[in-house]
Amino acid sequence: MNCFDCAATGITTVAVAVCSDCGAGLCADHVQVEAHWLTRTAVINRTVVVEPPARTIRCPVCQAAHNAAVNSPARTT
Numbered sequence: 001m002n003c004f005d006c007a008a009t010g011i012t013t014v015a016v017a018v019c020s021d022c023g024a025g026l027c028a029d030h031v032q033v034e035a036h037w038l039t040r041t042a043v044i045n046r047t048v049v050v051e052p053p054a055r056t057i058r059c060p061v062c063q064a065a066h067n068a069a070v071n072s073p074a075r076t077t
Contacts, residue, residue, distance in 0.1 A: 003027035005059065021062040032063040 004024035006013040015025030035053035042048045058066060 001025040003030055005030045017057045019059040019062055020057050021066070022059060024059045026057070026059055030060055032058045032060060034058070034063070 001015040001018075003011075003013040003015050003026055006027055006029075013027040013029075016028050017026045017031045018024070019026060034056045036056040037053050038050040039047045040050055
């Protein structure tokens with residue numbers, strides 16, 4: 001598999017990851033890695049953060065969309 005973003009510019013680069021949102025192949029230059037903190041419920045309904053954090057891998061377009069959604073003042077979730 002080759003990097004989708006590199007292919008759009010006419011360059012062939014081997015993909016090292018896949019975007020978790022859109023499924024595009026990504027090279028090391030285009031991959032966006034973000035920590036994703038998982039939680040579990042302990043006794044007495046207490047939420048505990050699990051270590052180490054998981055990873056979320058996104059392409060630059062999906063990362064920008066995610067950042068826009070997270071920073072939106074109208075966000076309800």
